[in-house]
Amino acid sequence: MKNNIYLNLYKDYAEQIDTGVLPPGSKLPSENELAATYQISRETVRKGLNLLAQNGYINKIKGKGSFVLDTGRLKFPISGLVSYKELSERLGKKSRTIVHATERVRAGNDIAKELRIEADQPIWKVIRSREIDGERIILDIDYLLAEVVPELTKEIAADSIYQYLEQELLLKISYAEKVICVERATDLDHQYMELKDDTHVVVVRGYVHLEDTTLFQYTESRHRLDKFQFVDFARRISVTET
Amino acid sequence: MKNNIYLNLYKDYAEQIDTGVLPPGSKLPSENELAATYQISRETVRKGLNLLAQNGYINKIKGKGSFVLDTGRLKFPISGLVSYKELSERLGKKSRTIVHATERVRAGNDIAKELRIEADQPIWKVIRSREIDGERIILDIDYLLAEVVPELTKEIAADSIYQYLEQELLLKISYAEKVICVERATDLDHQYMELKDDTHVVVVRGYVHLEDTTLFQYTESRHRLDKFQFVDFARRISVTET
DNA sequence: AAGTGGTCTAGACCACTTT
DNA sequence: AAGTGGTCTAGACCACTTA
Numbered sequence: 466m467k468n469n470i471y472l473n474l475y476k477d478y479a480e481q482i483d484t485g486v487l488p489p490g491s492k493l494p495s496e497n498e499l500a501a502t503y504q505i506s507r508e509t510v511r512k513g514l515n516l517l518a519q520n521g522y523i524n525k526i527k528g529k530g531s532f533v534l535d536t537g538r539l540k541f542p543i544s545g546l547v548s549y550k551e552l553s554e555r556l557g558k559k560s561r562t563i564v565h566a567t568e569r570v571r572a573g574n575d576i577a578k579e580l581r582i583e584a585d586q587p588i589w590k591v592i593r594s595r596e597i598d599g600e601r602i603i604l605d606i607d608y609l610l611a612e613v614v615p616e617l618t619k620e621i622a623a624d625s626i627y628q629y630l631e632q633e634l635l636l637k638i639s640y641a642e643k644v645i646c647v648e649r650a651t652d653l654d655h656q657y658m659e660l661k662d663d664t665h666v667v668v669v670r671g672y673v674h675l676e677d678t679t680l681f682q683y684t685e686s687r688h689r690l691d692k693f694q695f696v697d698f699a700r701r702i703s704v705t706e707t
Numbered sequence: 708m709k710n711n712i713y714l715n716l717y718k719d720y721a722e723q724i725d726t727g728v729l730p731p732g733s734k735l736p737s738e739n740e741l742a743a744t745y746q747i748s749r750e751t752v753r754k755g756l757n758l759l760a761q762n763g764y765i766n767k768i769k770g771k772g773s774f775v776l777d778t779g780r781l782k783f784p785i786s787g788l789v790s791y792k793e794l795s796e797r798l799g800k801k802s803r804t805i806v807h808a809t810e811r812v813r814a815g816n817d818i819a820k821e822l823r824i825e826a827d828q829p830i831w832k833v834i835r836s837r838e839i840d841g842e843r844i845i846l847d848i849d850y851l852l853a854e855v856v857p858e859l860t861k862e863i864a865a866d867s868i869y870q871y872l873e874q875e876l877l878l879k880i881s882y883a884e885k886v887i888c889v890e891r892a893t894d895l896d897h898q899y900m901e902l903k904d905d906t907h908v909v910v911v912r913g914y915v916h917l918e919d920t921t922l923f924q925y926t927e928s929r930h931r932l933d934k935f936q937f938v939d940f941a942r943r944i945s946v947t948e949t
Numbered sequence: 950a951a952g953t954g955g956t957c958t959a960g961a962c963c964a965c966t967t968t
Numbered sequence: 969a970a971g972t973g974g975t976c977t978a979g980a981c982c983a984c985t986t987a
Contacts, residue, residue, distance in 0.1 A: 470957075472944075495972060506958045508750075511973085516944070519761075524881065524920050527973045528966035532920065638943045639766065645887065645937040647909060665907070665932060667889060678766050678774065690907060695887040697939065701880045702714075702758070712976075737953060748977045753954085769954045770985035 470505050474513030482522050482533055489535035493523065496531075521698035563601070564622045565592040565657060569611060576608050579672075579683040587611035591622050594657045602692040604657045604666075606685045613681040637676040644670045645695060654687055667693040712747055716755030724764050724775055731777035735765065738773075763940035805843070806864045807834040807899060811853060818850050821914070821925040829853035833864050836899045844934040846899045846908075848927045855923040879918040886912045887937060896929055909935040 481487045493499075496514065500507040514531055517523045525531045570590050577584040588608050595603035607626065609617070614634065621629045630636045650666045660666070671684040723729045735741075738756065742749040756773055759765045767773045812832050819826040830850050837845035849868065851859070856876065863871045872878045892908045902908070913926040 469955095475944075497972080506960095508959090509957060512956090514973095521882070521884070524916075524918075525973060526919060526966085527964065528971080530972060534920070640763070640940065640942045642763070643939040643941065645939070646935055647889065647932040674766075676766075677768060677771075678776070690889040693888055695937075697885040697887070698882065699885065700882045702717075702762075711974095739953080748979095750978090751976060754975085756954095767954060768985085769983065770952080772953060 470503075471509050471512035471516070474499070474503070474510065475516045478513070478517055479520070479522055482517075482536060487533050489533050491533045493531040493533070519700060559598055561596040562623055563594045563596060564619050565594065567591050567617055567619045567622045569617075572608070576683065579670075580608060580610065581680055582610070589614055589617045591617070591626070592653075592657070593622060597692070600692075601657065601659050602689040604654060604685075604687040606653075606687070608683045610679075610681045613675070613679065636681075639674050639676045639678075641671050641673040643672075646670075647690075658687070658689060660689060663690055665690060669695075712745075713751050713754035713758070716741070716745070716752065717758045720755070720759055721762070721764055724759075724778060729775050731775050733775045735773040735775070761942060801840055803838040804865055805836045805838060806861050807836065809833050809859055809861045809864045811859075814850070818925065821912075822850060822852065823922055824852070831856060831859045833859070833868070834895075834899070835864060839934070842934075843899065843901050844931040846896060846927075846929040848895075848929070850925045852921075852923045855917070855921065878923075881916050881918045881920070883913050883915040885914075888912075889932075900929070900931060902931060905932055907932060911937075 478487070478493070487493075493514070494502070496507050496510045499505075499510045499514075503510070514523065514525065518525055518531075521534060521536060523531045524534055568590050569587060571585045572580065572582060572588050574584050576588065577586065580586075580588070588611050591605075591607040591609070593605045593607075594601045595605065597603070609626075613636065614630065617626070617629075627638065631638060646668055647665050648668050650660055650663060654660060654666050658666075667688040667690060669684075669686040669688070671682070671686065672680055673682040673684065674680050720729070720735070729735075735756070736744070738749050738752045741747075741752045741756075745752070756765065756767065760767055760773075763776060763778060765773045766776055810832050811829060813827045814822065814824060814830045816826050818830065819828065822828075822830070830853055833847075833849040833851070835847045835849075836843045837847065839845070851868075855878065856872065859868070859871075869880065873880060888910055889907050890910050892902055892905060896902060896908050900908075909930040909932060911926075911928040911930070913924070913928065914922055915924040915926065916922050
C-alpha cells in the first residue's frame with residue numbers, strides 16, 4: 466500500500482464509474498467537499514480528478530462542477546497502455562489465449578531494427594492468438610529483450626506477460642508508441658487466425674519503453690479486419706499560438 | 708495574451724522539440740532551475756513538464772532529470788485532438804482540400820442517431836476530400852449541429868472549420884471520442900477517392916464535444932487502406948489494485 | 950551529501966455559473 | 969453573494985540517482 470492519495474481517489478471513482486455506481490451525468494462532490502471529507506488538500510483532489518478527466522471518465526465545467534461522462538456506450542477504454550488481460554477482464558468477454566511459441570532466439574535484421582538493437586542479440590519471441598467468442602481473430606507476436614527479461618515461460622505467456630514483468634521482475638513500464646495501419650495478410654496470419662478470404666489485416670505495432678526510456682519490447686498485434694476496433698479519447702489543448 | 712504560465716512553458720518547449728532546437732536525448736534544466744529562471748513556482752513548472760510528458764515530448768526520470776524523446780521518427784502526433792489543418796501544417800506535406808459540398812440539411816435517422824438528436828433537426832453537412840502528394844486518399848464527411856453553428860461557407864470548409872469555430876464563434880471544443888474500424892467501401896468512397904480496386908476503407912468516426920459536454924459534431928474520416936496510419940502515445944498508469 | 954523528480958499542503962486570487 | 973473549477977505560490981518531506 467503506497468501513499469498515493471490522488472491515485473487512490475482516481476481508482477475509487479474510476480471503479481465506481483466503470484461499475485455503474487455513478488451513472489453518466491451524475492455530479493461529483495465539489496473539490497472543496499472532497500478535500501474536506503477525505504481530509505486532503507484541494508490540489509491533491511484536483512490531481513485525481515484531472516486524471517479522471519484525461520481518461521474520459523468525467524468532464525469538469527468551471528462554475529458548475531464535475532460530471533460523469535457516458536463511457537459505457539463507447540466501450541473499450543483502450544486509450545492508454547493496458548494489457549490484453551486487463552482489458553478482457555474489464556470487458557468480461559469470453560476470451561482465450563492460445564500460446565503457439567515462447568522461445569529464446571537471436572534477433573534477425575528486421576526485428577533488430579524495430580527494437581533498435583544489433584542483430585543476433587538474444588530476444589524472446591512469443592506468438593499467441595486470441596480467441597474471442599469462439600473465433601481466433603487476433604494474432605500477437607511479441608519480441609522482448611532477453612537482457613531485460615531473462616526468463617519467460619509458456620505459462621506466463623498464457624496468463625499475462627505484463628503482470629509478470631511488473632510484479633515479478635519489478636520492471637517499470639513507462640510508455641509506449643503505437644502505430645496502426647493495414648497490411649497484406651501473411652502466411653502466419655492465415656495459419657493462426659480464421660481469416661476466411663480476407664486479403665488484409667490491421668496491424669498495431671507497439672514499442673514499449675521502461676522508465677529509463679529503454680525500448681525493451683516490440684509487439685505486432687494483427688487483427689482481422691471485421692473484428693478490429695480501436696477507441697481513442699482525446700482532449701483538446703487550445704493551441705492559439707503567438 | 709492569457710496568464711497561463713504553464714501552458715506557455717509547454718508551448719515553448721514543444722516548439723523547441725518540434726523544430727529540433729532540442730534534439731532527442733537532450734536534458735532539460737531541472738525543475739528547480741526552471742522555477743528560478745522563469746521566476747515561477749516549481750509546481751507550475753511541473754504542470755508544464757507533465758503536459759510535455761503526457762504528449763510524448765519528454766520523459767521524466769526520478770533522480771536524473773527530464774529528457775527529450777525521439778518524436779521525429781514516429782511522426783504524426785495524432786494522439787490528441789488536432790485538426791487536419793494543424794496537422795498538415797506541422798508535417799509540411801503537399802496537401803490540398805477539395806470541398807464537394809457544404810449544405811444545410813435536416814438530419815436523417817442514421818445521422819440523428821450518431822449525433823444523439825431527433826431526426827429532421829437542421830445540421831450542416833460537409834464533404835471534403837484530402838489530396839496528399841497528388842492522390843485523393845481521404846474522404847471527410849462532417850455533420851455539425853446548426854443550432855451551435857448557425858453559418859458555414861465553402862471558404863471556411865476549404866480552410867479550417869476548427870479555426871472558425873474557435874476563433875470566430877468562440878466555441879470551446881473540449882474533447883472527442885474516436886472509433887477506428889475497417890468497413891466496406893461505399894459508392895461515395897469510390898466517387899471521391901482514388902480507390903483502385905480496394906474493397907475496404909478505414910473509417911475513423913469522431914464525436915466532438917464542447918465544454919458543457921454538448922455533442923455538436925460527428926465526423927467520418929474515411930481513408931484508403933494503404934495510406935492510413937494512426938499513431939498513439941500512451942503512458943502507463945500502474946493499476947496494482949487492492 | 951547534493952541534486953533530481955514525486956507528492957502533498959494551506960492558502961490565495963481569478964473567472965465563471967447559480968441563486 | 970456564494971459556490972464552482974483554474975491557476976499559482978512557497979514550502980515541506982520523500983525516494984531515487986550520482987558523486
